[in-house]
Amino acid sequence: MPQERLPMRKIKEVLRLHSLGLSQRQIAASCAVGQATVSDYLKTAEAAGLKWPDIAEWSEDQVIQAVAPSREKPGQRNQSPEPDYGDIRHELQTNKHVTLQLLWEEYREKNPDGYRYSRFCDLYRGWLRRQEVVLRQEHRAGEKLFVDYAGDTIPIYPGAAGDATTAAAIFVAVLGASNYTYSEATGTQGLADWIGAHMRAFEFLGGVPEIVVPDNLKSGVVKACRYEPGINRTYEEMAAHYGVAVVPARRRKPRDKAKVEAGVLVVERWILAALRKRKFFGLAEVNQAIPELLVRLNDRPFRKRDGSRRSLFESLDKPALRALPAEPGSPRTFSAAASGLSSPGREASKGRSRSLSTKRRR
Numbered sequence: 001m002p003q004e005r006l007p008m009r010k011i012k013e014v015l016r017l018h019s020l021g022l023s024q025r026q027i028a029a030s031c032a033v034g035q036a037t038v039s040d041y042l043k044t045a046e047a048a049g050l051k052w053p054d055i056a057e058w059s060e061d062q063v064i065q066a067v068a069p070s071r072e073k074p075g076q077r078n079q080s081p082e083p084d085y086g087d088i089r090h091e092l093q094t095n096k097h098v099t100l101q102l103l104w105e106e107y108r109e110k111n112p113d114g115y116r117y118s119r120f121c122d123l124y125r126g127w128l129r130r131q132e133v134v135l136r137q138e139h140r141a142g143e144k145l146f147v148d149y150a151g152d153t154i155p156i157y158p159g160a161a162g163d164a165t166t167a168a169a170i171f172v173a174v175l176g177a178s179n180y181t182y183s184e185a186t187g188t189q190g191l192a193d194w195i196g197a198h199m200r201a202f203e204f205l206g207g208v209p210e211i212v213v214p215d216n217l218k219s220g221v222v223k224a225c226r227y228e229p230g231i232n233r234t235y236e237e238m239a240a241h242y243g244v245a246v247v248p249a250r251r252r253k254p255r256d257k258a259k260v261e262a263g264v265l266v267v268e269r270w271i272l273a274a275l276r277k278r279k280f281f282g283l284a285e286v287n288q289a290i291p292e293l294l295v296r297l298n299d300r301p302f303r304k305r306d307g308s309r310r311s312l313f314e315s316l317d318k319p320a321l322r323a324l325p326a327e328p329g330s331p332r333t334f335s336a337a338a339s340g341l342s343s344p345g346r347e348a349s350k351g352r353s354r355s356l357s358t359k360r361r362r
Contacts, residue, residue, distance in 0.1 A: 142320025
């Protein structure tokens with residue numbers, strides 16, 4: 001960031017105090033400026049051959065032009081070329097190897113008099129904070145899929161004249177970079193429905209991300225822990241089959257799940273609210289009504305930036321997603337595989353039990 005011009009009074013004071021024999025540190029403390037600033041002005045004054053008695057009656061313009069000719073004039077501001085913040089964000093999202101340091105170096109190659117690295121980073125982060133709330137956290141293309149259930153449900157009626165006896169849970173999945181959204185109704189929030197919803201979400205996206213980020217729903221996370229969360233064994237089998245990592249949102253870390261919470265809110269506003277006056281007599285009917293509204297949701301233009309969820313998905317997330325496995329599998333298959341896996345903890349426990357039993361017999 002360009003150094004701001006000192007007022008004429010302080011510039012004169014720096015030269016006056018120097019004429020009295022004070023050190024640069026003492027002058028800096030007296031004038032409440034940095035020692036480097038004091039040194040800068042003294043060197044410039046010495047190069048110009050200026051001494052304190054000679055400039056005591058000078059005007060401000062005369063002092064500024066003589067002592068700091070390279071600095072801005074009154075009423076003017078030296079502006080470095082502004083970086084293309086939108087392009088910076090796009091580069092960071094689309095390539096995991098690109099860093100702010102690299103982008104700054106490329107910026108300085110084009111603009112040798114541009115901002116220094118620290119100022120470059122500050123300006124970019126300030127720009128990012130001014131964008132939509134959902135954009136404040138950086139998400140790389142194809143990296144994360146946030147999943148959760150909506151708080152609201154859709155009632156299911158057993159007959160034309162009957163009261164609602166069941167409620168359909170609403171599963172929501174949101175890609176981090178594009179906000180591209182998938183939603184469906186499930187009969188429960190149980191393990192089989194949870195796994196099945198993930199599989200259908202992957203099919204909807206046409207690929208799989210690197211990481212799935214669930215909230216600490218008991219169907220997927222059996223032990224909520226900040227450092228070593230316990231993932232359901234069937235859920236682990238499903239993740240291994242699709243080649244994704246499951247990284248649950250940390251407890252009491254709202255930023256970890258802000259993306260899906262925003263997605264849930266959007267689904268509740270644009271899908272559940274639109275279906276509020278309809279009566280459904282089966283789960284299949286609900287899932288026939290959701291896709292049309294989901295298309296409208298993903299095609300809706302953003303308010304504070306160009307494009308839509310779909311256009312960003314096509315340009316960012318879709319090219320970065322990994323291919324679906326040749327065999328899709330099923331929740332029942334994963335459940336059977338998980339039940340056949342041996343648990344180290346259980347085996348150790350069994351071994352201790354056998355050992356104790358043997359000792360008792362002896």
